[in-house]
Amino acid sequence: MVLQFLIRILANNEHLVQRLSESYPMRKAAQVIVRAVFSGKNFIEERKLHEKLTPEQFRALMNEVAANFQNKIKQAHESIKGKMK
Structure with missing residues (x-):
C-alpha cells in the first residue's frame, strides 16, 4: 500500500517522468x-x-511467446549479474 502511494507520487511528478523518459x-x-x-x-x-x-490457439501462442520472452529476460539478467561479479 505504501509502495503504491510512492509510485503514484513519483508517476505524477512531471519533471521526474520527463528525465526518466530521456534516460x-x-x-x-x-x-x-x-x-x-x-x-x-x-x-x-x-x-x-x-x-x-482460432482465438484460443492465438491466445496459447501469445502465452508461449510471453513465456519465451520472460526466459530471455531472465537469461539476460543472469548474464549481466555474472559479468558484474
Whole structure:
C-alpha cells in the first residue's frame, strides 16, 4: 500500500517522468519493446497466422511467446549479474 502511494507520487511528478523518459535505459527499453511488437506482427502476417488461428490457439501462442520472452529476460539478467561479479 505504501509502495503504491510512492509510485503514484513519483508517476505524477512531471519533471521526474520527463528525465526518466530521456534516460538511456528507458529509451533502450522502449526500442526493444517496439522492435518486439513489430517483429511479432510481421511474423504473424508473413505466415498468415491471423487467418488460420482460432482465438484460443492465438491466445496459447501469445502465452508461449510471453513465456519465451520472460526466459530471455531472465537469461539476460543472469548474464549481466555474472559479468558484474
